[in-house]
Amino acid sequence: MLLAADVGNTNVVFALFEPDGKGGFDTRARWRIATDPRRTGDEYAVWLLQLLGIEGVSRDEITQIIYASVVPRADHNLTVLAQKYFGITPLKAGEGKAAWQFEIDVDQPSSLGADRALNILAAHKKYGGDLIVIDFGTATKFETVDYNGTYKGGSIAPGINLSLDALVGKTAKLPRIAIRAPDSKSVIGRNTEDQMLIGVFWGYVAMMEGIVERMKSEIGRPAKVVATGGLAILFNDATDIFDEVDADLTIEGLAILAQQSA
Structure with a gap:
């Protein structure tokens, strides 16, 4: 089985993949923990080995480990x-055997974050065009990928929560409010909290729609829009710009990168 970890600025997502018998993979389990660069390898192990046990998976069944990180201080742990708990030297996305195998046609290719590169790789593999x-x-990232x-x-x-944090x-x-979809599509609020929610939520929708429209115009060909991340849903x-x-x-x-690196 493959154990994968995606270290983001807010959370670390672990996922367990197993072969599907058709040359691909199935997701066996998926877990999330808050990102903390001070969390040691031993602390990760206490948490992760318990979750593997609940799933009925022993550590000996893990044969490959890959991770991506936008938090360099977490890499060592x-x-x-x-190495300590699975006896495996992990692959790091974007380096060595796990180097990106697609062209990065921008001014500073090395500045492309691992999370963004993985989205590009997976979206092209799954959806094409x-x-x-x-x-x-x-943060909210918009990427363009050609056919x-x-x-x-x-x-x-800025991510919508960053925008709200700055406002408050x-x-x-102005009070702190929770981000959610407003109860109606009206953009005229009748109280302060509603007005804040309308401004942040519908303002964000307008920003997304505007950027996507401009990107499509620059691409000059039909482009499918794929949304991901915890807040995509x-x-x-609230908008019809998402195709997936x-x-x-x-x-x-x-998981795709690990297969390419095998």
Whole structure:
């Protein structure tokens, strides 16, 4: 079995993959833990080995480990986890045998984050054609991928929770509210909390729709829009720009990369 870990700024997602008998893979389990660069390999092991046990999987069944990280301070501890508790030297996405096998056609190819590269890889493998990939995380990333799988560039915007934190943190009287879809499509709120929710939510929808429209115009060919990340489902009913909502795109990219690296 393959154990994959995607280290993001907010959470670390672990996933367990097993062969599907057709040259692909099935997701056996998926777990999430808050990102903390101080968490040691031993601490990861206590948590992870218990979850594997609940799933009925022994550590000996893990034959390959791969991880991607946008938090460099976490890398060492994940390596310790893999080597000490599984006896495996892990692959790191984007390096060595797990180097990206697609063209990165931008000014600074080395600056492309691992999470973004995995989305590009998985989206091209699963959906093909010209693509716009939107990843809703701490930041919201828009990527353009051509029909050959070449990364052509993108844009980065503050995530919706970052936008809300800035609004609340820089004002004296505005209350903290939870992000959710407003009860109606009206953009005229009748109280402060509703007005904040409308401004943040519908303002974000308008931003997404505007960027996607401009990207499609620049691409000049029909492009499928694939949304991923924890907040993608929040916007799915508020806009018709998404052709696919694929919550597991990033972690499945790790499984695809591990197969390519075997």
